Amino acid sequence: MAIRSVLRLGDPRLLQIATEVSEFNVPDLDALIEDLFDTMAAEEGAGLAAPQIGVGLRVVIFGFDNNPRYPDNEAVPKTVLINPKITPLLKEKEEGWEGCLSVPGMRGVVSRYSHIRYSGLDATGTAIDVTATGFHARVVQHECDHLDGIIYTQRLSDAKKFGFTEELLNSGQLGSAGCPE
Secondary structure, three states: OOOOOOOOOOOHHHHOOOEOOOOOOOHHHHHHHHHHHHHHHHHOOOEEEHHHHOOOEOEEEEEEOOOOOOOOOOOEEEEEEEEEEEEEOOOOEEEEEEEEOOEEEEEEEEEEEOEEEEEEEOOOOOEEEEEEEHHHHHHHHHHHHHHOOOOHHHHEOOHHHEEEHHHHHHOOOOOOOOOOO
């Protein structure tokens, strides 16, 4: 339907806790989901949360078959996840580079659970229960953080591993494939 503007770091709406969705199969929710996918595609992102486009609802979308920004990362199934819950399946965490459409042009290292289960509802209100590892798990955790007003910069493992993408690439700190955003 429409490509929406992505809120940037500093906008107080990004720090608010989103409200649970209670109505499904309604035009407003369907339009929101379509706008999220259109916006994510236009920005070549791996995922997007409703609060990032100024809508304070617990809705995230993510997924791609192949993405020029992540050529070395495995595909992530295209998913609509509403009112999500994340359960770590292992205590093990992995550090990895992340970015965010709300923090354009920057990257930082964040520690995330490597093996999770996520549950919630799809666009029709049908239950979802999925186990994810690796990049898939990282993307889900990153997007769901937005629903609680958390931006990846608040989870940096080491402030020395945070900077502009171009400088990180030029210095060899960030591989050519970039990182999740």
